[in-house]
Amino acid sequence: MKIDLTGTTAGEINKALVRGRRAIGTPAVGMVLTLVIVTDEENAYDSLKAANDASREHPSRTLVVIKRVSRSPRDRTTSRLDAEVRVGAEAGTGETVVLRLYGEVVDHADSVVLPLLLPDAPVVVWWPVNAPLDPAKDPLGALAQRRVTDTYAAEQPVRELSARAAAYTPGDTDLAWTRITPWRSMLAAALDQVGCEVKAVEVEGEEFNPSCELLAMWLADRLDVPVKRALSSGPGLTAVRMDTSRGPIVLDRADGSLATLSIEGQPARAVALKRRDTAELIAEELRRLDPDDTYASALRYGVERLKTAARQPAADETTADETTADGAAADGRGTDEPAAEPEPVEEAAKAPAKKAAAKTAKKAPARKATAK
Known part of the structure; x- marks a missing residue:
């Protein structure tokens, strides 16, 4: 069952919910929470379909907030609230209210949503796209115990993670985290x-x-x-x-x-x-x-x-290349400069002995002649 309301108020929406429940013979019991979806017109259908499927496990009142920002300065000053109330098979196992906000009321969405929350039931706010940098300080986010965002929908997802960490408040979560x-x-x-x-x-x-x-x-x-x-x-x-x-x-x-x-x-x-x-x-x-x-x-x-x-290697990992580079630096050489070939130890040791033997051989005949 669908009830369309144009230029309405929160009080009229509550009355439409009561009429819808009476028409289908379903009391407002068994709903465990209020799910508030803040999205745009382009993503509203997919988000609402996902929420209706999830309501089979969690019967809830779903409030879809669509902020219709007009480009005309004249329309921005005209405030209007349109609503579409869905009960019965059209709303899964709960109730659904699609809210379209125009003009100045866009900046006061919390005042529209607050009278429609289920009494004594937790509130969850979900931003499928265009989530605020600090969900807890958002007027709608301040009404909720849980705030669900999705950094995968951001233009720069990795940078968005840093912003989420800086503004984290207990109760924040991310569908990118749920996926893993x-x-x-x-x-x-x-x-x-x-x-x-x-x-x-x-x-x-x-x-x-x-x-x-x-x-x-x-x-x-x-x-x-x-x-x-x-x-x-x-x-x-x-x-x-x-x-x-x-x-x-x-x-x-x-x-x-x-x-x-x-x-x-x-x-x-x-x-x-x-x-x-x-x-x-x-x-x-x-x-x-x-x-x-x-x-x-x-x-x-x-x-x-x-x-x-x-990027940091382990403390006990020292490769042979690193050792060679350290040795070359200690010698004052670059790693590309070839090392001088060392002289064989045995040849270097024999060289002085050969020179001494040659001097002794030259002096020996002179000594013999003197003796004669």
Whole structure:
């Protein structure tokens, strides 16, 4: 059932929700939270579809906030609120209200959303695109216990991670982090099987994929080892290689669906590691409403620190080339200048002896003649 409201108010929207529930005979019970989606017109359909699919696991009231910014100065001063109320089969297992804001009301979206929140229920705000740099200080983000962003949708995803770390507040999370949950589970299980010491790690994936960076930062933060970031053509994450005291551990996923786990001394086995859609990611995030301390620790590790740690060699690693270079520098020679060929020790020692024998041979006849 759909109810369209033009030039409406929050009070009228609440009355429409009550009428819709009475019409289909469904009371407002069983909804566990309010999900607020802040998006634009282009991404509203896909975001709402993902939220409706996730509502099968988490029945909720979904409020879609679409800010319609007009280019005309005249329209900017005209405030208007249009709403589309959906109940029943049109809204999954919950209720949906699509809010379109025009004019000055765009800057006061929180005043529109606040009267529509479910009483005594947690609030989750999700920005599929164009997330604020500091979600906790956003007027809508301040209403929520959990704030979900997606750095993969940013123009510069890796730089966006640094901004997220600087502005992190307990309750923030990122779908780029949610995407690597199966990878983290599989790698942790592999290390539990072997019981070894990890010496170095290599994470391979697309160049501008924040999930790859977050996985590398998580491994570096938890294992305290150098983590190298390798590039591939994707899709997404493609491989993780760990150098351990018991041999290499490799988790390789070349096709984006089926991965191969290889552990030294064990047969390689195939594991399901498919790329999940947005509905599955949102459903996972709605399962927990407490702060994600593991995400916060990995995020604060930092991309720059990850690159610096990967460039530093181990303290006990000194190659033969480095030793030769140090010796050449001590002699005052460059590494490209050939060393002078040393004189053989035996020949150098024999040379003074030969000269002394020649002098003795010349003096011997003169001594004999004097004796006669």
